[in-house]
Amino acid sequence: xxxxxxxxxxxxxxxxxxxxxxxxxxxxxxxxxxxxxxxxxxxxxxxxxxxxxxxxxxxxxxxxxxxxxxxxxxxxxxxxxxxxxxxxxxxxxxxxxxxxxxxxxxxx
Amino acid sequence: xxxxxxxxxxxxxxxxxxxxxxxxxxxxxxxxxxxxxxxxxxxxxxxxxxxxxxxxxxxxxxxxxxxxxxxxxxxxxxxxxxxxxxxxxxxxxxxxxxxxxxxxxxxxxxxxxxxxx
Numbered sequence: 697x698x699x700x701x702x703x704x705x706x707x708x709x710x711x712x713x714x715x716x717x718x719x720x721x722x723x724x725x726x727x728x729x730x731x732x733x734x735x736x737x738x739x740x741x742x743x744x745x746x747x748x749x750x751x752x753x754x755x756x757x758x759x760x761x762x763x764x765x766x767x768x769x770x771x772x773x774x775x776x777x778x779x780x781x782x783x784x785x786x787x788x789x790x791x792x793x794x795x796x797x798x799x800x801x802x803x804x
Numbered sequence: 805x806x807x808x809x810x811x812x813x814x815x816x817x818x819x820x821x822x823x824x825x826x827x828x829x830x831x832x833x834x835x836x837x838x839x840x841x842x843x844x845x846x847x848x849x850x851x852x853x854x855x856x857x858x859x860x861x862x863x864x865x866x867x868x869x870x871x872x873x874x875x876x877x878x879x880x881x882x883x884x885x886x887x888x889x890x891x892x893x894x895x896x897x898x899x900x901x902x903x904x905x906x907x908x909x910x911x912x913x914x915x916x917x918x919x920x921x
Contacts, residue, residue, distance in 0.1 A: 730909030732849075739899055739913035740849065746907055783849055787908030791863040793839075793851040 698723050698786050702796035708804040715771040717799045719784035724764045728788035731760055731769045734798075735780045743782075744769065771801075779803055806830040806912045808900045813917030820890050820921070826883040826900030826914055834858070834878040837903040839910065840885050842896035842919075852898070853885065868894075890921045 699722040709715045719729065727747040732740040742751040744760035747767055757772040771778055784796040812824040824840070840852040853864045853874040862874050873886040883900055897918050901910035 728908070730907070732910075739916055740910070741913070742904075742909055742911045745904055745909040745911075751911060785849075785909060790908070791851075791854075792865050793854070793908065795849040795851070797848050 697792055698725060698789050698794050700784055700786055700794050700796035702782075702784060702799045704799060705797070706800045706802060708802050709774050710804045711776060712773050713804075715774055715778075715801055717769040717771075717782055717801070719762075719767040719769070719796050721765045721767075721786055723789065725786040725788035727763045728786060729760075729762070729767050730785045730787065731758075732783045732785065733778075733780045734783065740783065774801070806902065808902065808912060808914035810898065810900050810914045810917040813898065813919045815920045816890050818891060818921055821886070821888045822890065822919060824885040824887065824898055824900075824917060824919070828881045828883065828900075828902070831902070833876075833881040836905055837908075838876060838883045839901045839903060840874065840883075841899045841901050841910065841913075842894075843899070843916075844893075844896045847896075850896070854903070855883070887919070890919075892921050894919060895921050 701720045703718045729747045731744040734740040748760045759770045781798045781800045783798045807829045809827045839854040855862045855874045871889045875884045897916040899916045900914040902912040904911040
């Protein structure tokens with residue numbers, strides 16, 4: 697099973713600042729990685745797939761990078777609606793499909 | 805517009821059974837693999853099971869293998885999860901999710917249904 701580790705667990709950022717979230721896989725997942733955003737009481741929303749491709753309707757301030765075992769989600773200028781929990785997920789080697797534990801982005 | 809609507813959650817005693825349903829619309833249901841993903845209260849996301857578009861291939865997390873069964877009725881555009889021998893650790897919100905087709909991420913999610921054991 698590929699273990700996904702996200703850091704930090706909590707990220708405190710001021711509106712307008714850049715946020716950088718990390719996701720590390722225990723084995724290579726090539727570029728088969730997705731990122732999701734989840735707000736309280738809501739279902740997750742797909743942001744990025746293929747490590748760097750934005751999903752339909754996702755603003756350009758969200759970008760993904762990396763391959764192999766190390767990945768980054770960058771939010772270039774945080775808006776109020778971006779404060780949420782973010783999860784990464786690998787789909788290179790499954791079952792099982794595995795998620796990271798999440799990073800909570802909170803207002804500083 | 806893609807819509808996924810789960811139902812069937814509720815309170816059940818340990819050892820009991822529940823059947824979740826997910827009604828899909830807005831896309832050609834039979835063309836896409838579908839999955840169940842759960843989230844225990846205050847916790848992260850856990851993949852539960854995936855079924856291919858035809859229904860011929862299924863996969864399960866070890867934590868539910870032998871107790872849960874995923875199925876689909878493409879004539880009704882509906883996904884199911886039969887949950888038997890429920891345990892306290894199965895308590896979670898269960899989401900129905902559509903795979904992306906060109907990738908195995910989940911591009912659409914239902915609103916979730918709460919199962920409490």
